[in-house]
Amino acid sequence: xxxxxxxxxxxxxxxxxxxxxxxxxxxxxxxxxxxxxxxxxxxxxxxxxxxxxxxxxxxxxxxxxxxxxxxxxxxxxxxxxxxxxxxxxxxxxxxxxxxxxxxxxxxxxxxxxxxxxxxxxxxxxxxxxxxxxxxxxxxxxxxxxxxxxxxxxxxxxxxxxxxxxxxxxxxxxxxxxxxxxxxxxxxxxxxxxxxxxxxxxxxxxxxxxxxxxxxxxxxxxxxxxxxxxxxxxxxxxxxxxxxxxxxxxxxxxxxxxxxxxxxxxxxxxxxxxxxxxxxxxxxxxxxxxxxxxxxxxxxxxxxxxxxxxxxxxxxxxxxxxxxxxxxxxxxxxxxxxxxxxxxxxxxxxxxxxxxxxxxxxxxxxxxxxxxxxxxxxxxxxxxxxxxxxxxxxxxxxxxxxxxxxxxxxxxxxxxxxxxxxxxxxxxxxxxxxxxxxxxxxxxxxxxxxxxxxxx
Amino acid sequence: xxxxxxxxxxxxxxxxxxxxxxxxxxxxxxxxxxxxxxxxxxxxxxxxxxxxxxxxxxxxxxxxxxxxxxxxxxxxxxxxxxxxxxxxxxxxxxxxxxxxxxxxxxxxxxxxxxxxxxxxxxxxxxxxxxxxxxxxxxxxxxxxxxxxxxxxxxxxxxxxxxxxxxxxxxxxxxxxxxxxxxxxxxxxxxxxxxxxxxxxxxxxxxxxxxxxxxxxxxxxxxxxxxxxxxxxxxxxxxxxxxxxxxxxxxxxxxxxxxxxxxxxxxxxxxxxxxxxxxxxxxxxxxxxxxxxxxxxxxxxxxxxxxxxxxxxxxxxxxxxxxxxxxxxxxxxxxxxxxxxxxxxxxxxxxxxxxxxxxxxxxxxxxxxxxxxxxxxxxxxxxxxxxxxxxxxxxxxxxxxxxxxxxxxxxxxxxxxxxxxxxxxxxxxxx
Numbered sequence: 001x002x003x004x005x006x007x008x009x010x011x012x013x014x015x016x017x018x019x020x021x022x023x024x025x026x027x028x029x030x031x032x033x034x035x036x037x038x039x040x041x042x043x044x045x046x047x048x049x050x051x052x053x054x055x056x057x058x059x060x061x062x063x064x065x066x067x068x069x070x071x072x073x074x075x076x077x078x079x080x081x082x083x084x085x086x087x088x089x090x091x092x093x094x095x096x097x098x099x100x101x102x103x104x105x106x107x108x109x110x111x112x113x114x115x116x117x118x119x120x121x122x123x124x125x126x127x128x129x130x131x132x133x134x135x136x137x138x139x140x141x142x143x144x145x146x147x148x149x150x151x152x153x154x155x156x157x158x159x160x161x162x163x164x165x166x167x168x169x170x171x172x173x174x175x176x177x178x179x180x181x182x183x184x185x186x187x188x189x190x191x192x193x194x195x196x197x198x199x200x201x202x203x204x205x206x207x208x209x210x211x212x213x214x215x216x217x218x219x220x221x222x223x224x225x226x227x228x229x230x231x232x233x234x235x236x237x238x239x240x241x242x243x244x245x246x247x248x249x250x251x252x253x254x255x256x257x258x259x260x261x262x263x264x265x266x267x268x269x270x271x272x273x274x275x276x277x278x279x280x281x282x283x284x285x286x287x288x289x290x291x292x293x294x295x296x297x298x299x300x301x302x303x304x305x306x307x308x309x310x311x312x313x314x315x316x317x318x319x320x321x322x323x324x325x326x327x328x329x330x331x332x333x334x335x336x337x338x339x340x341x342x343x344x345x346x347x348x349x350x351x352x353x354x355x356x357x358x359x360x361x362x363x364x365x366x367x368x369x370x371x372x373x374x375x376x377x378x379x380x381x382x383x384x385x386x387x388x389x390x391x392x393x394x395x396x397x398x399x400x401x402x403x404x405x406x407x408x409x410x411x412x413x414x415x416x417x418x419x420x421x422x423x424x425x426x427x428x429x430x431x432x433x434x435x436x437x438x439x440x441x442x443x444x445x446x447x448x449x450x451x452x453x454x455x
Numbered sequence: 456x457x458x459x460x461x462x463x464x465x466x467x468x469x470x471x472x473x474x475x476x477x478x479x480x481x482x483x484x485x486x487x488x489x490x491x492x493x494x495x496x497x498x499x500x501x502x503x504x505x506x507x508x509x510x511x512x513x514x515x516x517x518x519x520x521x522x523x524x525x526x527x528x529x530x531x532x533x534x535x536x537x538x539x540x541x542x543x544x545x546x547x548x549x550x551x552x553x554x555x556x557x558x559x560x561x562x563x564x565x566x567x568x569x570x571x572x573x574x575x576x577x578x579x580x581x582x583x584x585x586x587x588x589x590x591x592x593x594x595x596x597x598x599x600x601x602x603x604x605x606x607x608x609x610x611x612x613x614x615x616x617x618x619x620x621x622x623x624x625x626x627x628x629x630x631x632x633x634x635x636x637x638x639x640x641x642x643x644x645x646x647x648x649x650x651x652x653x654x655x656x657x658x659x660x661x662x663x664x665x666x667x668x669x670x671x672x673x674x675x676x677x678x679x680x681x682x683x684x685x686x687x688x689x690x691x692x693x694x695x696x697x698x699x700x701x702x703x704x705x706x707x708x709x710x711x712x713x714x715x716x717x718x719x720x721x722x723x724x725x726x727x728x729x730x731x732x733x734x735x736x737x738x739x740x741x742x743x744x745x746x747x748x749x750x751x752x753x754x755x756x757x758x759x760x761x762x763x764x765x766x767x768x769x770x771x772x773x774x775x776x777x778x779x780x781x782x783x784x785x786x787x788x789x790x791x792x793x794x795x796x797x798x799x800x801x802x803x804x805x806x807x808x809x810x811x812x813x814x815x816x817x818x819x820x821x822x823x824x825x826x827x828x829x830x831x832x833x834x835x836x837x838x839x840x841x842x843x844x845x846x847x848x849x850x851x852x853x854x855x856x857x858x859x860x861x862x863x864x865x866x867x868x869x870x871x872x873x874x875x876x877x878x879x880x881x882x883x884x885x
Binding site: 003006008009010011015016017040041043082086090111138141148149151152153154256257259290291296299301304305306327328357361363364365367370371373374 | 458481482483484518519522523526527528530531532533534535550551552553554555556557558560561565569580581582583584585587588589591592593595596598668669672700701702703733734735740743744747750770772773799802803806807809810811813814816817818819874
């Protein structure tokens with residue numbers, strides 16, 4: 001039989017994929033635990049999420065939650081900073097504390113045989129961190145130097161200036177997690193200690209565990225090591241005022257740049273609000289994948305960039321939509337124009353082929369989101385952060401399948417707003433000035449690295 | 456360890472294509488991973504970057520696959536894909552739901568056998584532009600982004616295959632013609648110069664049939680240029696100082712070391728961990744934690760098919776002189792040479808490496824790539840235990856002799872310092 005190379009082979013029988021079962025329970029101290037048993041390898045992944053991100057930082061102490069996350073594991077229980085790190089390393093356990101806009105994360109990846117001991121060490125960090133002056137000052141100085149280095153990174157500057165202007169100064173999401181030089185210098189060890197007692201408690205947290213352990217064993221160990229950790233009155237609510245965005249170019253002059261970093265976008269509706277699935281499909285068509293419209297145009301057709309992508313970025317209490325790319329300086333205005341062409345064009349609707357393609361891609365990709373221990377944990381984290389329904393994963397495929405072209409097209413009109421998009425460009429002003437003046441009907445405001453107008 | 460002992464099947468097609476099959480049906484996923492034994496080391500001076508540019512061209516379609524459709528077919532199947540180029544090899548990989556195995560075999564075989572008929576000037580011009588932007592984004596517009604090409608071009612003698620960067624120099628990248636690309640394909644992209652690994656959930660005999668069906672009739676009528684094995688040398692210390700658009704000074708110290716899986720390779724890896732792998736590692740503890748003269752410090756061993764190098768990089772805190780960092784770094788190396796390491800340091804390092812072997816078994820696609828790597832370097836796909844044992848066998852004496860052997864030799868020192876004055880020079884003038 002001659003081999004027919006011209007025809008694309010069809011898939012063989014449909015695959016069978018069963019979702020791992022999520023178990024939920026509460027510890028005696030009220031800590032909520034979400035657990036999945038996975039015993040393929042002798043590995044346990046654990047993430048403690050605490051509702052304590054940078055949105056809670058006071059105006060004059062921006063960067064507090066981040067500095068806390070860097071200080072809290074500098075010595076705990078019976079161990080100094082270096083001893084504690086040695087203990088984890090000797091177990092071959094990856095331990096890490098990090099911070100984001102909404103949360104502090106304590107993460108562990110350990111071998112089954114070392115899980116008990118790793119958990120014990122983690123409980124020391126959470127219940128009895130040393131929080132000593134010399135460690136605090138060293139970490140503070142590290143951040144101050146890091147802030148200096150930030151000025152070298154065009155992509156970081158672009159992200160910061162975009163967030164600052166898209167949310168606006170009265171919204172806590174406008175500010176960088178790492179803070180500013182003056183605000184970080186203004187933080188004292190007392191602030192760090194106060195942060196620990198005001199935020200780090202069980203009923204302000206959730207625990208995600210995925211791994212080679214039974215529910216009973218896990219529950220027993222957790223109750224054992226975390227019994228000294230007590231619940232408190234919940235954290236006070238904060239508000240997230242939003243202002244509508246106005247089309248405007250925010251230009252950051254970074255001398256010597258041979259490229260421009262570009263961000264274009266606007267605020268959007270929250271993860272929990274309606275239309276998540278139409279927006280997901282819409283973005284898959286517009287800029288979520290390599291073969292999406294924006295990348296195919298800017299990269300594969302025009303050759304302006306190594307890559308261009310769009311996303312709906314869902315924070316806990318707000319969201320935005322943006323396109324990100326970087327292009328050679330001389331193509332900056334052309335790239336901006338092409339992006340706006342794409343934003344306008346998608347509002348005219350998507351094709352049935354595009355819809356089928358996006359659905360097929362999302363549905364068939366689903367099993368591969370459950371491969372590593374970390375991936376499974378991060379899926380669980382997503383459902384916890386956004387309070388998604390318990391059957392979220394069980395209904396995912398059905399929810400993607402049932403979206404109609406009308407729903408996607410109406411989402412395009414509702415959630416892609418070229419006339420309310422801000423444009424952030426980080427590049428060489430000297431090269432860009434003339435090009436940018438050619439973009440019609442948009443004012444150019446020069447801003448500094450924070451995003452404030454240069455007077 | 457049983458966990459690291461994998462069962463596989465390895466065989467050759469008549470045209471010379473090597474095939475390795477590894478079954479793991481824990482999830483309904485299958486990965487394809489193909490290594491072509493060609494990288495930037497096969498290029499020559501004045502013609503750099505073509506191996507990487509060629510990798511881009513392989514995604515531009517083939518006789519039966521229109522432009523963009525290579526990506527589209529795989530993404531439509533819910534798969535992921537990419538490729539990468541190093542000094543020694545170029546790889547292409549996909550991961551799809553297991554019922555789409557035939558699709559990726561069709562796609563991979565079509566570009567292995569029928570790439571030339573679909574090659575056009577327009578596609579080449581487009582990808583030259585894309586790679587030019589990749590170079591700008593990843594190197595020219597990155598702080599310290601040009602350090603590497605400066606180091607390797609001074610560490611290796613003129614003409615050594617590792618003396619230019621994989622991405623290539625801009626004037627070379629923009630010079631390539633259809634003839635260059637065609638010639639490159641004919642020289643290196645023969646089935647006999649590649650190894651295909653299929654890993655995951657599949658039926659053994661059916662998969663073998665499919666591989667024969669799609670790859671079996673691709674002809675091998677090409678000869679491969681084998682690399683001349685240059686012996687790298689450096690006769691004396693080289694000192695380089697360059698200005699860049701950065702806030703902080705940074706020092707790079709680089710020595711010739713050991714090639715991949717050579718006698719001292721594992722010891723050098725352990726050494727890098729003991730120097731900078733954790734908070735209490737020697738250099739981190741001294742420079743970053745205690746003295747606070749550096750913002751960060753990294754030591755690592757790079758090892759390739761032809762040779763290896765060992766690098767230590769430290770970024771100075773504002774106001775700190777790089778000479779001080781250099782002095783401290785050399786002092787630590789001397790201490791290691793005379794006193795060796797403690798038992799505790801060695802155990803810590805080995806435990807970390809052992810765990811990382813197990814952690815790395817989680818992804819079917821990274822497993823497939825590791826299997827290909829073992830096959831490439833050791834001609835044995837099932838080398839996880841062998842590899843781990845290399846580390847477990849390193850003892851204090853070995854570490855001492857490693858330091859003695861490599862760090863008494865000349866090195867390349869690069870200092871990157873912030874630009875002076877008002878006039879910012881183009882990063883290209885580094």
